[in-house]
Amino acid sequence: NGMKKPKHRQVNEDIEGSVWMVGLLLLGVGAVGLILVISALVWALG
Numbered sequence: 001n002g003m004k005k006p007k008h009r010q011v012n013e014d015i016e017g018s019v020w021m022v023g024l025l026l027l028g029v030g031a032v033g034l035i036l037v038i039s040a041l042v043w044a045l046g
Helices: 007-045
Strands: none
Touching: none
16 A cells, blocks of 8 residues: 655655745845845935
C-alpha cells in the first residue's frame, strides 16, 4: 500500500511554507523601511 504520503515530505512542505512566509514578511518590512527612509530624506531636504 504505497498510497500513504511519507511523513518527511509533509514536514518539508511545511518548512517551505514557513520560509515563504518569512521571506514575504522581510520583503514587506524592507519595503516599508525603504519608504520611511526616503520620505524622511525628502522631508529633511525639503
